[in-house]
Amino acid sequence: MTFSFWHRQKRESELEEELQSHLQMAAQDRADRGESPEQAKGAARRELGNVGLIKEVTREMLGWASVERLMQDLRYGFRMLAKSPGFTGVAILTLALGIGANTALFSVVNGVLFNPLPYPHPDQLVWVAESKPNFATGSISFPNFRDWQKNNRTFSAMGAYRPYSYNLTGLGEAEQLRSMLITSDFFSVLSVNPQIGRSFAPGEDEIGAAPIAMISAGLWKRKFGSSPDAVGKTLSLDGKNFTIVGVLPAGFDLGLGSFRNVDIYVPLGQWSNPLLPKRGAGLGIHGIGRLKTGISIAQARADMEAVTGSLATAYPDADKGIGAAVISLKQEMVGDLRLFLLVLLAAVGFVLLIACVNVANLMVARSSARMREFAIRTALGASQGRLLRQLLTESILLSFTGGVLGLLLAAWGTKAALHQLPVNLPRSGEVALDARVLIFTLIISLACGIFFGLAPAFKSARPNLHDTFKEGGRGGSGARHRAQGMFVVVEMAMALVLLIAAGLMIRSLGALWNVNPGFDPHNVLAFGVALPPSMNSTGPAGARAALRRLNDALSAVPGVTASSLSWGAIPMDSDDEDLFWIEGKPKPASENDMDWALSYVVQENYLQVMRIPLERGRFFTARDDESAPHVIVVDDVFARQYFPDQNPIGQHVFLQNKGGRAEIIGIVGHVKQWGLDTDDTESLRAQLYFPYMQLPDQAMDASSWSGTGALVRFDPKVPAIGDALRAAVRRLSAEHVMYGAQTMDDIISSSLATRKVSMILLGVFAALALGLASIGIYGVISYLVGQRTQEIGIRLALGAKRTDVLRLVLGEGMKMAALGLMIGLVAALGLTRLMAGLLFGVSATDPLTFAAVALLLTLVALAACYIPARRAMRVDPMVALRYE
């Protein structure tokens, strides 16, 4: 490097000397021919021409020039940008916002969609579930899982998990902890090792093994001050002592929704659910697995087909029709978010494009102001390529500064935004500005610079010297107007696409909010109450008494208008199913042949709490208790599905797991259990209600569950109802814990969260696009009016009416806007189809949205043109003409 620099310096001075000697010899020759020395010198110099240019061209021949020229262009570019801080500031800020938003969103997409899972050989990780006639991915029964583990040939390890919540007592105030029941293989599938202690050993996950637990790093810190002594200590969970054997690494989060904030891991065999050993039981257990090296998912599926096939033969009663679903683990984590994120990425890309077009517009406007500068440089011998390079250097300088600033914005903003998102974004911990994000930012910055640098560069690099000098720098050429007009058209088109996308999302959400959920979600609070471990030994009668006391305490709270304990399903939050068959039909041979319905175990005031309409018959009363004949209430979907031509009231059904025969006493309206958007398309929609107190005695064994759900309707005028309820629960005993309170409104709202976030972000992007586009059209029209002041003055002097002038200018703007709208409408017709999956109750080409948005954009464009048009209208012909 040093050598070549020195070498270059030498050649440079040699060239200088060579040209000097040429000059001298030429002058000498002329002098010899009799010219005076001064004359000869001057003539020789003229003959030689532009020494600087010769040197530059020669240097170019030698290939040294590029670096030097780049430095020169950069220096010059810096000077030019510093000279117009207003332009530079606006351009850089626009770009920084555009690039920053793109970088931020790309870092999310990169972290969530593109990055491999943070475990060794992530491609081998899969998620497994039972495929059943009604559920593509249903839960796996424990005995089936054991056989899958044993009989498969394609998995190197397979682990099962089931979310749970434990009531922790004895370590400070009693609290409810999110927990996970897992098999011993679970962490070895992921190759995750505890930071201290050990994982569960084979056999420790069997039913009847000693109670042990692993805890999260968070709980370890909170309860044990991260002391290594924690291993070996005991935790009292639901009144049972578990020995801590290990602590998980900090930040372990599998990324499946149910693993969020899990603090306790317990072997699955510790679950005291009496159904656990039953082969036909669907208990919310799912699995993860690691494929053997070189095994594809398709091979694993074929293998599991054989495994489940032989199980179906061996246990037709429970396993007929049961297959295995094998899905890549990453796909299971992010599947739903793919479309959501890609649509947002496309939208934010559009915003950047509009920002670029605006900056290009500024550049063109500025380059027309710089016409004289370019003309002078050309006259001094600058080549066209050189001017082009100069302009590109300046624009790339701009876009890189914008890019660096955008990167800072993204680095600062991404984490903040992720915390604000009401969506539980899986893998959000893995969102970071890694090398791929940096390269992405670099590339879009470069692309932006080239994009908006090139347009004005082509315009300005071919200046017509003669005209430019003659016009005294007021160079106004039709070509430039056309270019600016094109920018406006492009901006309008892109803004229209974004606005339509946002409009469709708004319409979808509006349609969703108008969907009747089947109940009144306002002023309803749902929560859980953990019951004291001491209740474990009270027996069914004691448990029922305690539950009655609890409900009495809740309904006695001032402000509570109705309350009901609940078990099983809560609309849009959690679901539970019951198997049954109808009396009069033969009892099905296996559980797989039984019918099933969503099951709500509730008390007599449930209809008042939820305001679900009673259609026929009656609902439960307090007298439908453990000593009365069993009764159920069904919804209208159930009634229509199972009793299409009969009156269901008075009919009997047999409930497989809830004490057998029960009489249908009433029909209520259907509740949208699966959410406002998808409920209609689900296969399992029939619903049945069962009286809480009639739960069979074995279900009333408090040791098999840790608490109960509860729902209350409250008076919104009473403040802090949650605190009052919490206090009422605490008054029953110090070990009663109220947890997980959320209003039904919140539950519905969070079921729409992904759509809502899409709507908000698309709305923000569309508003940004609209703002940028209207600034763009305003700028262009203002500029045109400024250029045509004389013409307008002449028109007015010749008798044109002021309204004619207004029409002229508005017409000019509207022509561009109309073209932009047309292109935008066509583009939107093609593009919005891609987001059909995010829409509800509105077609991707909804004419109303298209028309409304086109109208809105026209009005905005009209307003943006109106201000300069009024200025044109007020032109004083005398003043305008005097300028000439």
Place this chain on the structure above:
Amino acid sequence: MAPRYQNRIELLQGTLDLLILQTLRWGPQHGYGISQTIRTNSGDILQVDTGSLYPALHRLERQKWVAADWKVSENKQRVRVYRLTARGKKQLESERSRWAQVSDAIAGVLNPAKKESEA
């Protein structure tokens, strides 16, 4: 206006190289000498532009068709003297034959009648 020098280089590129190489065949010369020789030998019709000459010389040097040394002239002036290399001689041969082809071809186009009568 802007691309004046560059255009002329492009226009003359092949021809100028040929003229320079041919001039150097009679012995080493400095840049000014080369331009004067071309001018004189063409009967003052071809005036080699300095802005084309030096870039061309440096390019030929880089292609190793000519080599340059600093010498002191009769006027006690340090001058850069160019001479033809062996590769340059070969290049000159091929350029000459190509030039002959081109000029024959152009002549043929300009005088089609003559060609026809010959045929």
